[in-house]
Amino acid sequence: MLEIRNLHASVDGREILKGIDLTVPAGEVHAVMGPNGSGKSTLSYVLAGRDGYEVTAGSATYKGQDLLAMKIEERARQGVFLAFQYPVEIPGVTGVNFLKTAVNAVRRSRGESELDAMQFLKLARKKAKELGVGEEMLRRAVNTGFSGGEKKRYEALQMALLEPSFMILDETDSGLDIDALRVVAEAVDAFRNPQRAMLVITHYQRILDYIVPDKVHVLAGGRIVQTGDKDLALELERSGYAQFVGQAA
Amino acid sequence: MTGTSHPDWLASLRRVARAKADAAGLPTRRDEAWKYTDVAALGVGSFLLAEQPRGAVPEVAPLGDTIRLLLVNGNLVAAPDEPLPAGVVVDRLDSGFSAGVVQAHLGQVIPADAKSLATLNSALFADGVVLRIGAGVKVDRPFEIVSFGQGGDEPVAFHPRCLVVVEEGGSATLIERHLGSGSYFSNSVVEIALADGASLHHYKQQDEAAHAVHVATTGVSLAGGARYAGVLVQTGARLARHEVHAALGGQDASFGLDGAYLGAGQQHLDTTTFVNHVAPGGASRQVFKGVLDDQARGVYQGTVLVQRGAQKTDAHQLSKALLLSPHAEMDGKPELEIYADDVKCGHGCTVGDIDETALFYLRARGIDEATARHLLIEAFLAEVLDQIEVEPVRQAFAAVLGERLEGAHATRRSDDHRQG
Ligand SMILES: Nc1ncnc2c1ncn2[C@@H]1O[C@H](COP(=O)(O)OP(=O)(O)OP(=O)(O)O)[C@@H](O)[C@H]1O
Ligand SMILES: [Mg+2]
Numbered sequence: 001m002l003e004i005r006n007l008h009a010s011v012d013g014r015e016i017l018k019g020i021d022l023t024v025p026a027g028e029v030h031a032v033m034g035p036n037g038s039g040k041s042t043l044s045y046v047l048a049g050r051d052g053y054e055v056t057a058g059s060a061t062y063k064g065q066d067l068l069a070m071k072i073e074e075r076a077r078q079g080v081f082l083a084f085q086y087p088v089e090i091p092g093v094t095g096v097n098f099l100k101t102a103v104n105a106v107r108r109s110r111g112e113s114e115l116d117a118m119q120f121l122k123l124a125r126k127k128a129k130e131l132g133v134g135e136e137m138l139r140r141a142v143n144t145g146f147s148g149g150e151k152k153r154y155e156a157l158q159m160a161l162l163e164p165s166f167m168i169l170d171e172t173d174s175g176l177d178i179d180a181l182r183v184v185a186e187a188v189d190a191f192r193n194p195q196r197a198m199l200v201i202t203h204y205q206r207i208l209d210y211i212v213p214d215k216v217h218v219l220a221g222g223r224i225v226q227t228g229d230k231d232l233a234l235e236l237e238r239s240g241y242a243q244f245v246g247q248a249a
Numbered sequence: 250m251t252g253t254s255h256p257d258w259l260a261s262l263r264r265v266a267r268a269k270a271d272a273a274g275l276p277t278r279r280d281e282a283w284k285y286t287d288v289a290a291l292g293v294g295s296f297l298l299a300e301q302p303r304g305a306v307p308e309v310a311p312l313g314d315t316i317r318l319l320l321v322n323g324n325l326v327a328a329p330d331e332p333l334p335a336g337v338v339v340d341r342l343d344s345g346f347s348a349g350v351v352q353a354h355l356g357q358v359i360p361a362d363a364k365s366l367a368t369l370n371s372a373l374f375a376d377g378v379v380l381r382i383g384a385g386v387k388v389d390r391p392f393e394i395v396s397f398g399q400g401g402d403e404p405v406a407f408h409p410r411c412l413v414v415v416e417e418g419g420s421a422t423l424i425e426r427h428l429g430s431g432s433y434f435s436n437s438v439v440e441i442a443l444a445d446g447a448s449l450h451h452y453k454q455q456d457e458a459a460h461a462v463h464v465a466t467t468g469v470s471l472a473g474g475a476r477y478a479g480v481l482v483q484t485g486a487r488l489a490r491h492e493v494h495a496a497l498g499g500q501d502a503s504f505g506l507d508g509a510y511l512g513a514g515q516q517h518l519d520t521t522t523f524v525n526h527v528a529p530g531g532a533s534r535q536v537f538k539g540v541l542d543d544q545a546r547g548v549y550q551g552t553v554l555v556q557r558g559a560q561k562t563d564a565h566q567l568s569k570a571l572l573l574s575p576h577a578e579m580d581g582k583p584e585l586e587i588y589a590d591d592v593k594c595g596h597g598c599t600v601g602d603i604d605e606t607a608l609f610y611l612r613a614r615g616i617d618e619a620t621a622r623h624l625l626i627e628a629f630l631a632e633v634l635d636q637i638e639v640e641p642v643r644q645a646f647a648a649v650l651g652e653r654l655e656g657a658h659a660t661r662r663s664d665d666h667r668q669g
Contacts (some may be wrong), residue, residue, distance in 0.1 A: 048613050051605065076615035088610040094630025101624065102614035109615070141628075142610075158614060 001026040001165055001197045002047075002067075007058035009046045016042045018222035019058070024166075027194040031208055031233060032201045034219035035241045040201045041085050043219070044168045048082040049075050064168065076102075077109035080165030083155040085171045085201075090142040095154075098142050099124055103161050127160045132183050148175035156184045159191070167198040168189075173207040185210030205237045220244040255343050260315030266356070272362045275405055285548040285580050286490050286519040292463055293419055293434040296406035298373065299323060299399075307397050310559050312424055315393035318378060321432070322399055323407035325376040336386035336419075342377030342412065350414050351379055358412075358440035358468035359494050367466040370408040370438040377410035382419040382638035384444070391450075391639055392421035398461055400431025409437040412497045415447035415475075422450040424642055427485070432460040439467045440578040443475035445499060452642050457485035459514075466492045473499030480636050482646045483510035483518050484653050490519040497524070497531035497559070504668055508537040509633040509646075511653050512545030512577070513574070519548035522566075526559035526589075538631075538633050538656075540626055541577035548580045555587040555594065562592040571629055573622075623654055 002024045009017040016039045024030050034040055047060060048051045049072040060067040067075060090098070103113040103123075115123065120146065124138055133153050143151050152175050159167060173181055188198075189211045199212055208216075208230060216232040217224045218241070225244045226232070255263065275294050276283040299322035306326050311317055318339065330338060340346050342355065346394040355377075359367050380392060396409045415421060427435060435457065443449060457463045463486040469477050483489055495504045510518045524533045539547040549568040570579040581598035603625055611621035630650060639644035 048609075050609050050613075067400055071618075073613040073615050073617050073621075074607065081615055084610070084613075088606050090607045090610065090625070090628065092602075092631045093611075093624050098611070098614075098624070101620065102611075102616050105617065105620070106615040141443065 001063060003061040005059045005061075007043075007046070007060060008056045009042060010054050010056055011052060015056070016222055017046065020219075020222070020224060022217065022224060024197045024199060026197050027192075028214040029198050029200060029211055031193065031213040032199055033203065033233065033236055035245065038220045040219055041170055042201075044082050044085075044170045044201065047075075047080065047168060048072065054217050054222065073105070076162070076164075077106050079165035081159050081162060081167045083152075083167065083169045083172045084160060085174075087143045087146075087151040087155055089144045089146075091144045093142050095138045095140060095142055096121070097126065098159055099138070099158065102158070106162050112113045124161065128157055131157050131160065131187055132180060133157050142187045149177055149180050152176050153180060153184060155206050156187060160187065162240060167196070168201070169198065170201045171203065173202055173204060181207065182210065205233045208233050219245055256348065262356055263372055267373075268301065270369040270372045272442070273368070276366065278366050282521060282550070285550070286488070286517065288349070288462065288464060288488065288490065291408060291488060292438050292584050293462055294510035296404045296434050297612070299375075299405040299407040299433070302326065302399055306385070307399070307430075309395050309397065309426075309428060311393060312426075312645050313391070313639065315391045315424060317395070320376070320378070320394070320396045320409050322405060323375040323396070323409045325378060334386065334388050334390075336383030337388060338379070338381040339392070340379050342379050342410065347379050347381055349411060350381055354414055354440060354442045355412055356440075358470050359438065359466055363465070364471060365466060365492075366436050366464050367438050368598045370410055370436050370466070374408040374438070374618045377412065379412045380414070380423070382415045382421045382447075384416040385418045386416075388421045391424050393424040393426065395426045395428065396435065398427070398429025398431070398433040398435050398457060400433040400458065400460070404432040404434065406434040406436065409435065409438045411437075413439065413441045413449065415441075415449055417444045418446040419444075420448040420573050422639060423452070424639075425451065425453040427453075427455045427463060427465075429458040429461055431458055433458070434462040435464070437463070437465040439465070441467070441469045441477065443471050443477060444616065445472045447472070448476040450638060451480070451657075452637055452639065452646070453479065453481045453491075454646055454649070455481070455483040455485055455489055455618055456492065457489065457549070459485065459487060461486045463489040464492075465490070469493070469495040469504065470503060471495070471497045471499060471502035474501050475499060476503045477505065478636070479506040480633065481506065481508040481520070482633075482648055482650065483508070483520075486518075487515060488517045490521065493522040495522070495524045495533070496527060496534065498527045500528045501530040502528065503531065504533040505636075506535050507633040507636045509630045509650065510537075510539045511650055512539070512547055513542040513653070513656075514545065515543070516545045517548075518545070519550075521548070521550040522552065524551075524553045524564065526553070526555045526562045526564060529558060529560045529562070531559060532563040533565070536633060537568045538630055539568075539570040539577060539579065540573065540629065541570060542573040544574070544576045546580070547576045549598070551583045551596070553583070553585050553594065555589050555592050557588045560589050560591045562589060562594070564592070564594045566596045568598045569629075571626065572600060572602055591659055626654055627651065
């Protein structure tokens, strides 16, 4: 589903990704772990198309298409979804308005009919309830004044509404309390199917108990320095990243 | 003009104003208060004084259930023919019916300033309108005064005039709209006198014709405990200036003015305010939010004066502008002059562009760039529109802003097309 080849990317002229190779076939979940500042969020931004993240070499192919050539919104409409490590507060834009605009933009691009206000509200309420997102949060401005954990649930709600086929969860677990982590992780796990794939970026093993990965990659110094099965996460929990730090630079 | 002769006092007021206006001429950029806005350069001095309008009365849909007056080129062409609530007078300034009230306030609310266009208005206005709310009278239905400009083959000038008097403890809502077609110069004056405990909500829409020049001077005098809450939305005219003089002369008075404006093309939109805290315990709050595209230019000059006796004053002013194009420009000059020592005052002035992070977030959810920008701009202006407590008015003002934003996007998209 996603094939990344020798991807190099720079921010402000500084090279952060130094040759990433990563293939995630449909139906699989890959975890990405690695020290702070190693480039995990940078990779997720590059895949989502954020301005200022300049690809200097390499490629990313999504469902056979050149992902890097697509506009930001085009990627989202084709089913790529990034759950932000730091969701953005947008004062003045109400959740309902934002979510409905997004859902209908995606539906339109899939050739589906748009939802009217009533249909949308019904759907949003149902999904919000499943994820423990309070109804009043839908009426508030996007992420504005939300607690850290509320923001992460709200990311999960957006995912549930947009029904993407490739998800990048950038530390969706951090900030969630123990119960919320279970609710959100189980919802994500229930989303797995043979047509979908995901990258789960995390620092902690715990989320991987719910979303058991097919592979675990270690990203250090802008490169994938090790790949293993789910047990690698447990091993890292014990040993830390010391063994990779020298290797990366 | 109507041919009816004015009462003596009015005739003499006009004569004095005429002499002053003739001697002073139009303001120029050498006048400090007109540093950023050159109205004389547009040739308005040579526009013909508009005559009684001929032809059909323009159709303007009312904003909900309102008590409506329609002025065309400053002439009153439609006044409410229904019975008014008890204690309410709506009349022509010169009818004599409210002569006492008119005489007490007309030309008194705005400080005498030989250079100002308000003086020219006093000399030349056609049919002025007076609105009087009696003591203790609370009027729920909003008044709606529409000034419609009709430019002919030659550009015309006219001078709408309005006096609003709310007596002790009375309250009302005034909707003031400026619309039109063709090329004209509208030089409007609105004087508002609020007695002890009186309150007025004032919603003004400036959506003049694209070639119009709009200059408005609004005076507000507030006695003890009086409340004024104004919202100003400017989208029209090639050059517009809204000048406000507020005097908080009574204790614990409160003055609020929120403005939203949207400029594109070569538009020039100027808001200039003078808020004078004379008595103690007063509160004033001003929030202006502007969006400027293309080569549009915005001006905010805000002076807040806190006099020695005005202890415990709480005064804030904030101007925020979003520039959507590298050629748009904003001049902001908030000024505080404080002579009392126990006050809370603040001002701020920011100019920026659209938050790129927010734009990325929206687009990452599949929302196209133009729509995402639109959402963010509407959000930016929402704080101002949310001050409007009459829902049909809020909706109508928001709709015009939305349409203009759409228009700007449509032009940009077709430009992109041509270049691509
Ligand atoms: N806009 C930027 N300007 C300069 N440097 C940046 C910018 N964005 C990221 N970087 C740098 O790129 C490197 C990688 O950052 P990134 O956010 O991808 O790390 P990460 O692996 O996600 O870390 P964490 O685990 O803390 O979330 C860091 O050294 C960071 O300081
Ligand atoms: Mg990160």
